[in-house]
């Protein structure tokens with residue numbers, strides 16, 4: 001594992017997991033919120049980030065960061081993937097892999113089929129911070145949660161299998177907030193490993209943004225990252241676009257793609273404002289292994 005996997009929850013790519021948790025905390029406290037995450041606020045409070053992150057919308061004004069739109073987007077994306085896992089459970093799948101789990105607490109907050117195993121893959125320091133806070137909070141998982149500390153740019157199949165992953169049984173995978181951080185070769189290897197480990201009927205959901213680096217040119221996204229002290233330009237490899245939907249279609253998966261803006265509309269939300277919503281062009285890709 002190289003030194004980049006040494007990032008923690010307030011540095012490098014790790015802090016992005018904290019920003020997402022802040023978004024989920026705001027959405028949790030909001031009336032009519034699309035996600036209820038009981039630990040998101042505790043993570044933000046425990047981390048003491050270098051730039052304060054609000055956990056309530058009324059504390060988010062005047063910070064020069066479009067937190068409201070971020071919380072809105074996190075609500076839409078979290079709810080969409082929550083429903084994906086509910087459908088996977090109804091189809092009998094009880095093996096789940098969160099690729100770059102960050103501070104995702106689905107293992108604690110969703111109603112899983114009895115016996116469901118949830119594997120959480122992420123960098124070691126992100127997972128240890130998460131474990132400490134959840135222990136302090138007295139949190140009890142509603143699934144058999146197993147953490148796997150890995151660098152997803154390197155081979156991770158063996159560590160996952162060592163934790164008990166069973167490649168003879170169907171699985172449901174999620175890559176939420178991950179793909180832009182991986183070089184194209186790692187993206188391809190990741191999808192190759194998922195394919196190798198997925199029996200027919202297995203599923204994957206991926207959050208994808210075409211021309212993700214184009215977002216860096218949007219003034220409000222640029223300002224937000226500057227205020228945050230996050231150098232997204234350095235975190236997102238500058239490479240030609242990689243299309244997970246096309247890759248999956250060509251490797252034995254039936255693929256469906258929906259724009260997050262259309263998902264938002266189903267729940268009476270909007271993501272279309274170019275001045276507010278840098279993630280408005282994102283897509284949610286769902287694929288089922290043939």
Ligand SMILES: C[S@@+](CC[C@H](N)C(=O)[O-])C[C@H]1O[C@@H](n2cnc3c(N)ncnc32)[C@H](O)[C@@H]1O
Nearest residue numbers: 016017100101102122123151152153176177181
């Ligand atoms: C934006 S956060 C998303 C976390 C989580 N999926 C969520 O939506 O709450 C990105 C996460 O990707 C993880 N990550 C990025 N590159 C990674 C890599 N090469 N190996 C392991 N984890 C990685 C970071 O540590 C961080 O937790």
